[in-house]
Amino acid sequence: PQGVFNVVNGDGPGVGTALSQHADIDMISFTGSTRAGIAVAKAAADTVKRVAQELGGKSANILLDDADLPSAVRHGVLGCMRNSGQSCNAPTRMLVPRALHAQAVAIACEVAAQVCFDDSRPATAIGPVANAMQFNRVQQLIEQALCEGALLVAGGTGRPDGVTTGFYVKPTIFADVEPHMSIAREEVFGPVLAIIPYDSEEQAVRIANDSVYGLSGYVTSSDRERARAIARQLRTGMVHLNGCKADQDAPFGGYKQSGNGREWGVFGFEEYLETKSVFGY
Structure with a gap:
């Protein structure tokens, strides 16, 4: 989507951190380590960008x-x-x-x-x-x-x-x-x-x-x-x-330091949407 930058960057926050401050980007979608995700979120805060993250786990x-x-x-x-x-x-x-x-x-x-x-x-x-x-x-x-x-x-x-x-x-x-x-x-x-x-x-x-x-x-x-x-x-x-596999119609994502974003299914699409109200239309 326009204004969104997707970063799948493992444990290295450098690229995501730089793009988090880019004026033409409204949102950062980051997949990687919790350490790198924290760095991206901090960098994005200065320009109030939305950040959707899928980070680490210890399931x-x-x-x-x-x-x-x-x-x-x-x-x-x-x-x-x-x-x-x-x-x-x-x-x-x-x-x-x-x-x-x-x-x-x-x-x-x-x-x-x-x-x-x-x-x-x-x-x-x-x-x-x-x-x-x-x-x-x-x-x-x-x-x-x-x-x-x-x-x-x-x-x-x-x-x-x-x-x-x-x-x-x-x-x-x-x-x-x-x-x-x-x-x-x-x-x-x-x-x-x-x-x-x-x-x-x-x-x-x-x-x-x-x-x-x-x-x-x-x-x-x-x-x-x-x-x-x-x-x-x-x-x-x-x-x-009982060993059931994941279903791509269901949302993929976690709580706490595993991130705040969702992938897959309807929830995965909604992650990238913004709401607009038009009064008197």
Whole structure:
């Protein structure tokens, strides 16, 4: 639309920041990191531009005690690893009942071991992360998780075995993660999963909502009404029940520091509209 500039700029705010002050632009649509989105919004404030943002996430994936555990864990691990973990809505926090934690960890490790770097096996193949800066950031967050006492059960620092070039990250899983740990709070944007045990549904919801992000959420249960009840309590712009995929007729976007904009469907169009009143027409 005229007067709108669209920026899909990852973590670099430079272009969006400069355009945010451009006189002929009425609105900035930004997709990228929360850090860059904040810089764009600050720059846009001086000329009172509208800013629609789709930013970061740290989405919780709540598996209830009646879930089909092998299927749910497999779906969750592959969802986290997809696109080398570079998805803002990736289910990077897997919350499982404490009594099922060990079983879920064992299944997750089996799934992670199947992830490969061979394009001839597209169902389980992942590529490198975007660049050296992102590779180094992921390595630092893995190292920080180890220092904070998270239990490494798969992957770790460095490139995968047999891979000597490219910014490939080992599919990494931490178990017995505490909600206060950095690996449970910061967006990694790499193939790194944190498995967090919980003792009650109420605690699971508290852990899921205890985040500066609010983009997406996931709930798995054999009882759809139970899943719906949990979904209603999540402070996220989207929730996927029982592995359901996104629908492009529905709005895509989040709460809190995950942004204030919406994409897709009617809401996605309305984001770019302005209202005019003509009196006496």
